[in-house]
Amino acid sequence: xxxxxxxxxxxxxxxxxxxxxxxxxxxxxxxxxxxxxxxxxxxxxxxxxxxxxxxxxxxxxxxxxxxxxxxxxxxxxxxxxxxxxxxxxxxxxxxxxxxxxxxxxxxxxxxxxxxxxxxxxxxxxxxxxxxxxxxxxxxxxxxxxxxxxxxxxxxxxxxxxxxxxxxxxxxxxxxxxxxxxxxxxxxxxxxxxxxxxxxxxxxxxxxxxxxxxxxxxxxxxxxxxxxxxxxxxxxxxxxxxxxxxxxxxxxxxxxxxxxxxxxxxxxxxxxxxxxxxxxxxxxxxxxxxxxxxxxxxxxxxxxxxxxxxxxxxxxxxxxxxxxxxxxxxxxxxxxxxxxxxxxxxxxxxxxxxxxxxxxxxxxxxxxxxxxxxxxxxxxxxxxxxxxxxxxxxxxxxxxxxxxxxxxxxxxxxxxxxxxxxxxxxxxxxxxxxxxxxxxxxxxxxxxxxxxxxxxxxxxxxxxxxxxxxxxxxxxxxxxxxxxxxxxxxxxxxxxxxxxxxxxxxxxxxxxxxxxxxxxxxxxxxxxxxxxxxxxxxxxxxxxxxxxxxxxxxxxxxxxxxxxxxxxxxxxxxxxxxxxxxxxxxxxxxxxxxxxxxxxxxxxxxxxxxxxxxxxxxxxxxxxxxxxxxxxxxxxxxxxxxxxxxxxxxxxxxxxxxxxxxxxxxxxxxxxxxxxxxxxxxxxxxxxxxxxxxxxxxxxxxxxxxxxxxxxxxxxxxxxxxxxxxxxxxxxxxxxxxxxxxxxxx
DNA sequence: GCATTCACAATCGCG
DNA sequence: TTGTGAATGC
Numbered sequence: 001x002x003x004x005x006x007x008x009x010x011x012x013x014x015x016x017x018x019x020x021x022x023x024x025x026x027x028x029x030x031x032x033x034x035x036x037x038x039x040x041x042x043x044x045x046x047x048x049x050x051x052x053x054x055x056x057x058x059x060x061x062x063x064x065x066x067x068x069x070x071x072x073x074x075x076x077x078x079x080x081x082x083x084x085x086x087x088x089x090x091x092x093x094x095x096x097x098x099x100x101x102x103x104x105x106x107x108x109x110x111x112x113x114x115x116x117x118x119x120x121x122x123x124x125x126x127x128x129x130x131x132x133x134x135x136x137x138x139x140x141x142x143x144x145x146x147x148x149x150x151x152x153x154x155x156x157x158x159x160x161x162x163x164x165x166x167x168x169x170x171x172x173x174x175x176x177x178x179x180x181x182x183x184x185x186x187x188x189x190x191x192x193x194x195x196x197x198x199x200x201x202x203x204x205x206x207x208x209x210x211x212x213x214x215x216x217x218x219x220x221x222x223x224x225x226x227x228x229x230x231x232x233x234x235x236x237x238x239x240x241x242x243x244x245x246x247x248x249x250x251x252x253x254x255x256x257x258x259x260x261x262x263x264x265x266x267x268x269x270x271x272x273x274x275x276x277x278x279x280x281x282x283x284x285x286x287x288x289x290x291x292x293x294x295x296x297x298x299x300x301x302x303x304x305x306x307x308x309x310x311x312x313x314x315x316x317x318x319x320x321x322x323x324x325x326x327x328x329x330x331x332x333x334x335x336x337x338x339x340x341x342x343x344x345x346x347x348x349x350x351x352x353x354x355x356x357x358x359x360x361x362x363x364x365x366x367x368x369x370x371x372x373x374x375x376x377x378x379x380x381x382x383x384x385x386x387x388x389x390x391x392x393x394x395x396x397x398x399x400x401x402x403x404x405x406x407x408x409x410x411x412x413x414x415x416x417x418x419x420x421x422x423x424x425x426x427x428x429x430x431x432x433x434x435x436x437x438x439x440x441x442x443x444x445x446x447x448x449x450x451x452x453x454x455x456x457x458x459x460x461x462x463x464x465x466x467x468x469x470x471x472x473x474x475x476x477x478x479x480x481x482x483x484x485x486x487x488x489x490x491x492x493x494x495x496x497x498x499x500x501x502x503x504x505x506x507x508x509x510x511x512x513x514x515x516x517x518x519x520x521x522x523x524x525x526x527x528x529x530x531x532x533x534x535x536x537x538x539x540x541x542x543x544x545x546x547x548x549x550x551x552x553x554x555x556x557x558x559x560x561x562x563x564x565x566x567x568x569x570x571x572x573x574x575x576x577x578x579x580x581x582x583x584x585x586x587x588x589x590x591x592x593x594x595x596x597x598x599x600x601x602x603x604x605x606x607x608x609x610x611x612x613x614x615x616x617x618x619x620x621x622x623x624x625x626x627x628x629x630x631x632x633x634x635x636x637x638x639x640x641x642x643x644x645x646x647x648x649x650x651x652x653x654x655x656x657x658x659x660x661x662x663x664x665x666x667x668x669x670x671x672x673x674x675x676x677x678x679x680x681x682x683x684x685x686x687x688x689x690x691x692x693x694x695x696x697x698x699x700x701x702x703x704x705x706x707x708x709x710x711x712x713x714x715x716x717x718x719x720x721x722x723x724x725x726x727x728x729x730x731x732x733x734x735x736x737x738x739x740x741x742x743x744x745x
Numbered sequence: 746g747c748a749t750t751c752a753c754a755a756t757c758g759c760g
Numbered sequence: 761t762t763g764t765g766a767a768t769g770c
Contacts, residue, residue: 060759089760113760132765186760221759258758357756362761379758413746420746540760560757582756598757621755622761 004042004075008035015278016040018245020049022234022272024219024265025247028309029294029604030285030566033247037217038068040245042075050213056084056233057215058091062541064217064564065090081527084211088226089186090540092193096184097536099203103196106182108401108532111539115385117141117185120406124173135166143167144174148187149259151194151225181405181437187225194229208235212242219248219268223259227267236271244272250305251298254560254598256590265305283309283604285566287316290610293640294603300635301593309604317609318642321633324615327574331367333644334571336724337611338373338554340734341569348374350568352555354602356580359620360573361556368554378557383518383543388499388508392515393538395489398470399477400531403437412438415498418462427463442467469493482534483519490516518543559602570606572599575614576627599632700745701725706733708745 008016012032015025016039027033041057044050059065065087069080084091093111096103112120121137121144144167147157154171157164178184184192197204214234216222222230234242246268253262268274283291291309298304324330334353342348353364353375361377368375383389391414397407413419430441446464469492477485490496490512499505499512522537523529555567574580580599585591603610614629633641702708709727721737735742 062760087760093760111760114758189760254757255759257756359755359762416746418746542760558757560759579756584756619761 004039004046008032008039009282011278011280011282012036012039015280016043018278020243022243022268022274023245024268024274024277025245025280026277026305026307027247027249027280028283028307029249029252029601030283031280031309032282032284033249033280034064034067034071034217036280037215037245037247038071038075041068041072041213041215044213045076045078052078052080052083054210054212055215056091056211056213057086057217058230059085059087059217060221062087062090068217087540088229089189092189092229093536093540095193095196095207096189099196099200102200102203103192105184105192106401109182109184110397110401110404110532111189111536112178112183112185113385113539113542114141114186115390116183116406116539119410120177120183121170121174123406123409124170124177128173135170140167140170140174144171145185145187146259147171148185148191149223149225151191151228153191181403182401183404183406190225190229194225194232197229197232204232204235207233208238208240208242213245214242215245215247217247219246220250220253220262220265221248221255221260222264224261224264227261227264231271234272244268249307251301251307251597252563252601254563254594254601256594257588277305279307281307281309283311285607286311286604287313287608289315289318289640290603290606293319293610293636294600296637296640297596297603297632297635298600301596319603319636319640320609320611320642320644322611322613322644323629324613325617327363327615327618328367330573330613330615331363333613334364334573334611335367335371335373337571339371340722340724341609342373343734346568348552348554351571352557352562352565352567352569352605353571353573354557354559354562354605355572355574356559356582356598357574358558360579363619364556364573373554374551375554375556376551378555379561383511383514384538385542386508386511388495388511389515391495392486392490392493392512393535395470395473395493395495396486396531396535398439399473399485399489400535402439402470402474405431405438408438408442411493412466415494417465417494419466423463439470477531482523482529482531483516485531486516486519559598562605563601566605566607568607569609569611570602571611571613572602573613573615574618575612575630575633576618577630578625578627579618579620580630580632596632596635599630701742702745703727703735703740703742 005013005016009032012035015023015036018040025033025036027036037057041055044055045052057065057068059068065085069083069085072078072083072085073080084094086094096105096109100107100109118137118141121140122132125132125135125137125140147154154168154175157168157171159165159168178188197207211233214230216230230244234244246265248265250262250265253260256262269277286294286309288311291311292315295308322330322333324333338348338351341351353361355361355364358379365375365377384393391411394407394410397404398411402408409424412424427438427441427445430445431438434441434444442463446467473485473489473492476488480488495512496509499508502508518538519534522534526533526537555565559572581592581595585595588594612633614627614633616626616628618625618627700708700710703725706725706727709725711723711725722734723737723740723742724734725742727733
């Protein structure tokens with residue numbers, strides 16, 4: 001017991017040992033939030049206040065819930081597998097599977113991921129003969145999802161204009177389509193579950209009685225529906241309600257665009273009669289200067305709950321700022337700094353390159369590639385979203401549930417087997433006529449089961465062969481374990497041979513193989529190893545590829561993706577008006593404040609060293625844009641910043657053009673306000689007047705130990721000045737000018 | 746049925 | 761600049 005609670009600071013301890021009452025924990029970045037959450041659970045169980053069955057802990061990401069389970073398992077000798085710890089979607093899914101009948105779902109209901117959903121909407125538009133340009137699928141998707149996230153069915157949305165009425169029509173049709181095929185999208189998982197509990201009093205009471213402690217991670221990210229779900233589950237209106245332990249940070253709320261409602265924090269205070277908000281402000285991650293800078297920045301936001309991070313560590317290094325001429329220059333600077341850091345012993349994997357939008361990674365990747373630095377870009381295509389995997393999953397879906405029109409359409413002619421648009425059209429007409437699924441129509445058309453089976457081996461083409469294929473797979477699946485089913489399906493569907501012949505098919509084959517591996521480990525780990533369970537798993541777990549994870553590589557990702565992570569060094573690039581804060585955020589309610597929180601999240605990822613950089617010109621969408629530095633830089637007090645200006649820029653004539661360009665671009669600030677314009681101009685001038693010395697790029701030098709070489713770069717100022725020398729024999733080194741005792745040649 | 750061409754759009758993205 | 765989807769040609 002002592003070991004469980006030891007090492008907690010007073011606030012953490014208070015939170016962990018709170019008596020039976022609902023609580024809101026304001027946990028700043030790096031304040032040991034996860035530790036508090038997991039220790040709280042362990043403490044509740046260990047002290048006998050609740051059994052593991054009485055706890056429901058909910059997170060947003062699978063990663064977070066896995067980590068939570070692992071940490072609890074490390075603290076207590078219990079099996080965490082049966083516990084109700086998971087994501088909102090995962091837990092709702094669990095309830096819906098357990099009570100599918102009460103929820104009005106077929107036993108084999110399938111989960112739609114974002115891509116499936118879009119495909120269905122497109123199919124619907126085609127059916128309705130609606131022009132995609134007039135009503136972009138993306139927009140319809142957004143409308144439907146947002147309505148659901150607000151907890152609204154089509155009948156509950158108010159429509160005051162013709163556009164909304166049209167959207168609602170789509171919402172309704174989409175809904176009937178999904179229900180007919182037994183498909184449930186992500187938002188539907190939550191809404192269904194919520195409605196199930198609302199309608200079914202017995203179930204509601206069952207779960208209310210079962211869960212006495214509900215713990216919520218990242219509470220600031222909850223949307224309205226999730227909050228209502230929590231309220232319902234806790235039963236706030238009942239005398240014997242559960243208590244909620246919510247952990248969150250309003251300053252790190254960066255997901256308003258996907259429905260997060262920070263007002264939930266105030267609502268929680270009120271609805272759950274929160275007596276006291278506990279603030280965790282001691283930061284165990286970053287050095288003082290970084291924290292001070294982040295604090296100063298976030299101070300510019302209004303209506304905060306209020307929080308100031310502090311550390312018992314020292315100030316550490318100043319926040320470095322670099323003003324680049326071009327995006328290429330910015331990337332080159334970052335590469336140079338990385339090389340220096342790496343040679344000083346910082347692991348590449350402990351360095352992150354963050355940016356506001358994905359498009360910015362390209363320039364960085366280019367420079368990193370040329371410098372032979374290994375890197376990993378996060379947020380690309382996920383494993384289960386790849387087309388070859390999607391195709392394979394479609395076959396599996398048909399095995400489990402042949403009435404899945406969506407899956408059928410995906411693979412009925414893939415690999416090509418001579419079923420063209422014409423056959424398909426007939427099939428769809430037939431299905432429409434009899435109000436049945438495409439599969440039933442196909443059965444009818446191909447002469448029914450008996451014919452297809454008696455044709456065994458002969459039918460190679462057309463509809464009968466497809467019908468035969470699927471039935472054959474279904475029979476095989478009944479007797480084989482999951483991985484073998486998949487192997488069988490891959491071979492007999494022709495996917496393997498198809499990709500085997502394709503030009504770039506090797507990687508796809510690898511992925512298909514990986515699918516068998518994924519199924520193998522799924523069968524080992526999951527309680528329910530059925531095909532349907534595996535399909536749900538594939539949709540709910542995006543399937544982040546864990547391969548080559550151990551390799552020491554730089555981490556490239558958006559600021560959003562970096563939330564929750566930490567690194568020794570963080571490079572935050574593209575700090576320009578229009579990019580960060582992003583142009584589009586101007587049209588959003590409180591958009592600028594959300595951008596500022598995003599910046600805050602980015603800064604607080606750094607443990608020891610933080611670089612902020614911006615470029616005066618940047619290639620975007622094939623056009624050169626001229627930008628001014630982000631206002632966020634000017635919102636950080638000067639004494640925390642250290643402006644870097646490599647002398648290479650000062651000495652070359654490029655610097656002159658930089659100042660001129662800067663003057664020119666200030667006039668083009670699309671944001672209207674030009675906060676900090678003077679300050680930046682001032683710094684530019686200050687930097688240009690100093691730092692002219694006998695040392696310059698291209699200067700040949702001699703070193704006592706390394707021999708002769710040439711200066712290829714340098715940075716810093718005053719006593720801190722460092723030069724990068726390419727030696728003839730000893731390679732490239734960064735040297736402190738003051739100590740290196742270089743002799744000019 | 747498949748390959749090539751053209752127009753168009755372009756934040757962030759958990760499950 | 762790059763990726764996507766529809767239109768077009770073989």
